[in-house]
Amino acid sequence: MPIESTAGPQRHILCMKWGTKYGPDYVNRLYAMVRRHLSGDFNFVCLTDDSQGIRSEVQCFPIPPLDLELKPGQVDRAWKKLTTFERDLYGLRGRALFIDLDVVVVGSLDAFFEHPGEFLIIHDYARPWRRRRITGNSSVYRFELGAHPDVLAHFRENMDAVQAEYRNEQTYLSDFLYHHGKLAYWPAEWCPSFKYHGIPTWPTNYWREPFVPEGARIMVFHGECNPPDALAGRRNRRFRFIRPARWITSFWKA
Template sequence: MANVPVFVCFKWGKGYPCKYTNILFRALTDLMAGPFRLICLTDDPDGLAEGIETQPIPPFKMDRGDWHKGMWPKLAAFAPGIVPDGTAVVMLDVDVVVLRDLTPLFDIIRKQGGLHIMQEVPDTLPRLFPKRFGKPLLSNSSIVGFVAGEQTHLYTGFADKTYDEVKSLRNDQNYIHHHAHDRNHWPLGWMLSFKKSLAYHFPVGLVRPIPRPDGYVVIFHGVPNPEDMTKGPFTRWGSKEKFGYFPVRWIKDYWQKYSRDTDR
């Protein structure tokens, strides 16, 4: 079983209902070339689609009311015993759009070892004028790859900490960035941020469709969520600077293809 690629995701609280995890599972089932496992670490497995494996979130000390201040439960994915040591694992946010077979992610994990994580995506001004507006880029934890058993310190070093003891790092992804062993960034272009890489600034976004990109996964952070762009025309989505009033066709097609009426 250690050779079967494993995806790990999370479901807790009310932020992302079951349909997000179910849609992710169906997309992976459709797009992956071979067998895989999806393990959802959750405090409430009710409503998850058949075929999704569930395990309780490994325990840690932080008060429940502080979990969302950086998505700290993600560090529980590195706890020992979730999968056999030596298994290639990709921890994946549920609010993503998978574009193609993700086998190459597991190939690079097995070949190189270490931890693989997205480099933080710069905003428009730092990207266009790095000398004036740039800052050191850290990491984004929407998609993290590792070999089970090699990064357990990311859990054990965190599990007995309160929020006050780790808040100086601001969030889980900064914690991973600074504490992971043999940290590597995924190749540029493999993962794209919808908000920072694809969405247009006003007023371009009102008239120019956003094309489906190359790459492997599109991530969403902040606003909008992928579901926001599946609504009918004249439904506003986005941030103050980057927004639209019409569905994004390739996101709507993805959402409709992999959703079911029974999802909630």
């Protein structure tokens, strides 16, 4: 059962878990990594459709309803993450840092709450000719709870049109906040991509192990493999060899 909302610290870590792709161990490991790398008090919240197995330090709430019906053959593009922008998200108040479950925290998180900006997100790693240059990667973003309800309201009122124009929630989110003058990015070195920045270039990837780039605070795993895959030296595309990323064992643990 979800834990009832209570008054607490003004810094919140948000994550979201739905379906069966990620088990409660991902939430539990993320909590542990945040606890080791964020000084002072904070409130850890998981929006989820199943709170079973999640450690007691995590406050669990149901994912707010989005009333989005996927059409036959349509892929879930993480539109549920837009519900973090509810005007009143279970009575929570303060500054929230949303973090995806499939990341590894490798450095201090304190500056993520201190960096200036109204809405901060990763500047997307994809090549500029493949996506809009302004697009953010929503693996890590920060905002004031309740400050941007128009993001969600506009989506709910225009679901079909938004989905026809935008590939996923992060493309829509970036574009919407950009045109409202509120989009800003984290320093590039803080949230590097494992795929683009943590794998040695060919052919050295055959004898050099994946690594944590200098200045990294959160390693983002997207597209090809998650932390356990990288630890085992697996990628989901043939002929893209990597050695086991043994550095993960030092950070990705409960």
